[in-house]
Amino acid sequence: MSDWMEAAAQAEAVADNKQAAEELAEKRFDAVHSRAQAAGEPGSAVNTEEFRQWMAARGETDAAWGAWSTVMDAKPAA
Numbered sequence: 001m002s003d004w005m006e007a008a009a010q011a012e013a014v015a016d017n018k019q020a021a022e023e024l025a026e027k028r029f030d031a032v033h034s035r036a037q038a039a040g041e042p043g044s045a046v047n048t049e050e051f052r053q054w055m056a057a058r059g060e061t062d063a064a065w066g067a068w069s070t071v072m073d074a075k076p077a078a
Contacts, residue, residue, distance in 0.1 A: 004076055011071045015064035022057040029054040 033045040045051060 001076055001078075004071070004074065007071050008068070008075075011064070011068040015061070015068045018057070018061040018064040022054070022061045025050070025054040025057040 029045065029048070029050040032048050032050045033042065036042050036045040
């Protein structure tokens with residue numbers, strides 16, 4: 001059981017870190033999007049590195065929480 005608890009804690013820590021990185025990437029994109037809106041070109045924000053980084057971070061977050069879910073599903077019976 002302690003091995004599972006260790007794996008669960010590690011998976012959660014990784015997922016939390018990925019979530020935090022995604023939130024930072026989203027904030028960077030929001031700034032780019034705001035500037036694009038102010039310039040009258042809101043759609044141009046999706047053609048930026050900030051958008052690509054945010055989307056990549058979202059994928060990494062989803063994968064990390066998926067890995068966490070797999071660990072949680074493998075919890076040994078008490």
